[in-house]
Amino acid sequence: MTPATRSPLMWAVHLSVLLIVVLWTMPTAGLLISSLRDKDQLAVSGWWTALATSSRNDVARAPSADSQVERDGKFVISGNILDGQAGQISAFGFSSREPAAFKAGETAELNDGEKLTVQADGSFEIVSDTKMEGSRGQRIFFTAAAPPRFTLDNYREVLGAEGIGASFINSLTVAVPSTVIPILVAAFAAYALAWMPFPGRAILIAVVVGLLVVPLQMSLIPLLKLYNGVGAFFGVPAKTYLGIWLAHTGFGLPLAIYLLRNYMAGLPREIMESARVDGASDFDIFVKIVLPLSFPALASFAIFQFLWTWNDLLVAIVFLGTGQDQLVLTGRLVNLLGSRGGNWEILTASAFITIVVPLIVFFALQRYLVRGLLAGSVKGG
Amino acid sequence: MQQLLTAVLTMIVGVLACAAYFWGTNFILDRIFPSKGLSGKAASRNLRITNAIRPWLFLAPALFALTIYLIYPVYKSVVFSFHDRGGVSFVGWSNYLWMVNDGEFRQSIFNNFLWLLVVPALSTFFGLIIAALTDRIWWGNIAKTLIFMPMAISFVGAAVIWKFIYDYRAAGAEQIGLLNAIVVALGGVPQAWITLPFWNNFFLMIILIWIQTGFAMVILSAALRGIPEETIEAAVIDGANGWQIFFKIMVPQIWGTIAVVWTTITILVLKVFDIVLAMTNGQWQSQVLANLMFDWMFRGGGDFGRGASIAVVIMVLVVPIMIWNIRNAAKEMRSH
Numbered sequence: 192m193t194p195a196t197r198s199p200l201m202w203a204v205h206l207s208v209l210l211i212v213v214l215w216t217m218p219t220a221g222l223l224i225s226s227l228r229d230k231d232q233l234a235v236s237g238w239w240t241a242l243a244t245s246s247r248n249d250v251a252r253a254p255s256a257d258s259q260v261e262r263d264g265k266f267v268i269s270g271n272i273l274d275g276q277a278g279q280i281s282a283f284g285f286s287s288r289e290p291a292a293f294k295a296g297e298t299a300e301l302n303d304g305e306k307l308t309v310q311a312d313g314s315f316e317i318v319s320d321t322k323m324e325g326s327r328g329q330r331i332f333f334t335a336a337a338p339p340r341f342t343l344d345n346y347r348e349v350l351g352a353e354g355i356g357a358s359f360i361n362s363l364t365v366a367v368p369s370t371v372i373p374i375l376v377a378a379f380a381a382y383a384l385a386w387m388p389f390p391g392r393a394i395l396i397a398v399v400v401g402l403l404v405v406p407l408q409m410s411l412i413p414l415l416k417l418y419n420g421v422g423a424f425f426g427v428p429a430k431t432y433l434g435i436w437l438a439h440t441g442f443g444l445p446l447a448i449y450l451l452r453n454y455m456a457g458l459p460r461e462i463m464e465s466a467r468v469d470g471a472s473d474f475d476i477f478v479k480i481v482l483p484l485s486f487p488a489l490a491s492f493a494i495f496q497f498l499w500t501w502n503d504l505l506v507a508i509v510f511l512g513t514g515q516d517q518l519v520l521t522g523r524l525v526n527l528l529g530s531r532g533g534n535w536e537i538l539t540a541s542a543f544i545t546i547v548v549p550l551i552v553f554f555a556l557q558r559y560l561v562r563g564l565l566a567g568s569v570k571g572g
Numbered sequence: 573m574q575q576l577l578t579a580v581l582t583m584i585v586g587v588l589a590c591a592a593y594f595w596g597t598n599f600i601l602d603r604i605f606p607s608k609g610l611s612g613k614a615a616s617r618n619l620r621i622t623n624a625i626r627p628w629l630f631l632a633p634a635l636f637a638l639t640i641y642l643i644y645p646v647y648k649s650v651v652f653s654f655h656d657r658g659g660v661s662f663v664g665w666s667n668y669l670w671m672v673n674d675g676e677f678r679q680s681i682f683n684n685f686l687w688l689l690v691v692p693a694l695s696t697f698f699g700l701i702i703a704a705l706t707d708r709i710w711w712g713n714i715a716k717t718l719i720f721m722p723m724a725i726s727f728v729g730a731a732v733i734w735k736f737i738y739d740y741r742a743a744g745a746e747q748i749g750l751l752n753a754i755v756v757a758l759g760g761v762p763q764a765w766i767t768l769p770f771w772n773n774f775f776l777m778i779i780l781i782w783i784q785t786g787f788a789m790v791i792l793s794a795a796l797r798g799i800p801e802e803t804i805e806a807a808v809i810d811g812a813n814g815w816q817i818f819f820k821i822m823v824p825q826i827w828g829t830i831a832v833v834w835t836t837i838t839i840l841v842l843k844v845f846d847i848v849l850a851m852t853n854g855q856w857q858s859q860v861l862a863n864l865m866f867d868w869m870f871r872g873g874g875d876f877g878r879g880a881s882i883a884v885v886i887m888v889l890v891v892p893i894m895i896w897n898i899r900n901a902a903k904e905m906r907s908h
Contacts, residue, residue: 441641
């Protein structure tokens with residue numbers, strides 16, 4: 192573009208963009224990687240070590256003296272300290288002061304003349320010349336190296352037990368009608384504001400532009416009261432799906448009308464005039480010409496509205512109940528943050544399920560999203 | 573599944589009802605005032621009448637919804653802000669008096685002010701720089717997509733992502749949060765970042781900057797591309813270097829777009845709610861207006877008077893931008 196774009200400077204540009212991209216994607220990547228890790232490993236090591244073998248220090252207790260068997264005149268207790276888990280023992284010990292005093296395969300002399308041997312695969316033997324006593328087994332401290340383990344268990348758990356699966360359906364139930372219903376209503380209004388001359392049109396457009404930025408907070412309390420009133424009057428629950436669909440429709444209309452009006456106003460005048468000469472009414476022109484031509488703007492708005500309603504938390508927790516069949520994904524995730532604050536295997540998997548649908552929409556339809564942003568950059572989400 | 577079916581069914585019924593309304597009203601209008609098959613005078617009179625009525629038929633459903641969901645509530649919120657907690661008896665200015673004397677409210681105003689100062693500025697700045705850089709390299713579009721991606725992630729999802737980064741384990745334990753791991757690797761002491769008063773605001777702001785930079789980048793990138801080549805060529809001929817071209821030739825030509833991006837993010841910041849709720853719920857002095865408002869809406873059974881008065885404060889802060897937007901839109905329409 193400019194003469195300054197030659198080699199050394201160009202390298203700096205490549206490098207800094209790469210750095211920024213890494214910085215920007217790493218948080219999401221960390222979440223995705225963590226959600227796929229084994230929950231025991233996730234709890235003790237950072238996700239950036241996910242591919243490395245992680246070592247953990249642990250303690251196991253050998254079976255009590257009841258389980259000893261006599262063999263060649265000696266008494267033996269045997270077992271496996273890994274207890275079925277994958278791993279490789281590198282060191283072990285019998286006191287908490289020196290938990291890694293011996294290497295795997297070595298034999299440790301316990302205080303009372305018993306001999307403890309732990310193999311790398313976790314199997315151990317306690318051998319004694321005399322019959323062993325005591326109801327509590329010997330404690331064995333060990334350092335185990337666990338190979339990296341990736342699993343879908345976290346997802347299986349949150350989808351079922353944590354209710355994320357049900358919330359996924361709830362979110363879909365909220366988002367789909369909330370996206371489709373406003374489109375037709377807004378399209379007719381946008382056409383009227385773009386192509387039908389009538390007194391007060393300029394004022395109405397100004398009102399729509401003004402409503403674009405009205406904070407949602409202004410609507411909450413009066414609408415909550417209104418919904419409660421309507422619910423009480425008809426004897427129905429105040430928090431229903433119908434209520435939230437209509438609320439999202441109302442809140443989405445200013446952006447829809449604004450985007451579509453701008454787009455329709457840019458359509459060539461000649462098309463409409465020649466149709467009118469041919470005797471078409473406004474209704475015909477709108478349905479047969481303007482609506483099909485406006486497809487890109489309709490798609491832009493639909494994507495916005497879908498992302499907005501899927502990602503919304505505020506409207507959902509005010510106007511929708513918190514039961515199993517109503518709590519949406521974002522609401523469920525906030526609840527989990529409170530109740531499962533430390534269980535990152537649950538939080539990361541839940542969060543990823545929450546964001547995966549918007550991400551798919553984003554990557555598949557990015558073109559329309561950008562176009563919509565450029566046309567409607569007055570609205571603030 | 574059952575409810576999803578119901579939803580789709582309702583949606584189809586809703587769309588059909590809308591279509592039926594538009595088609596039906598137009599049909600009736602054309603029946604009452606027919607213009608076809610009538611002699612000249614009557615036909616033109618009927619045409620005039622239908623042309624006057626039809627726009628309002630097109631607008632009616634939208635105006636109805638806008639009135640119920642936005643215009644009426646704005647009026648009603650202002651009214652509620654002068655009433656008691658149940659919204660019944662008039663209390664004058666006492667909600668606003670309570671507000672200015674309330675420590676938490678003043679904390680929120682202060683924090684919101686910080687947010688307003690930092691988030692729009694940094695998002696716009698990063699967006700501008702990234703737009704300028706990515707326009708020069710062949711894989712710029714891939715880079716842009718990845719930086720734009722957080723835009724699709726919900727605030728709550730983003731909060732979980734970043735809470736994981738800020739995760740804290742006591743010193744000595746292995747840190748699983750990226751930030752503390754880096755701090756420890758550099759020889760520092762791990763911190764519970766989001767519980768540090770004052771500084772935690774900035775850790776929350778990073779989340780919004782992370783989300784909004786992509787938005788700024790997309791808009792500013794389009795604006796940069798719209799700059800006429802001749803102005804840059806002229807500067808090159810005059811011997812300007814890269815920095816001069818960028819800051820003295822290109823940036824001044826897109827001031828209008830920068831202002832739009834800035835104000836859009838400003839409005840978003842005023843309404844920021846989900847991030848604070850999910851990260852701290854206003855604890856450790858990180859409260860903001862939108863979360864405080866939500867809090868009062870339900871606190872102790874809900875205080876609608878105080879909640880509404882906080883909403884009005886947010887609205888008042890938005891009004892200057894609203895007026896600016898309307899004037900810009902009006903100017904644009906006149907020039908078309």
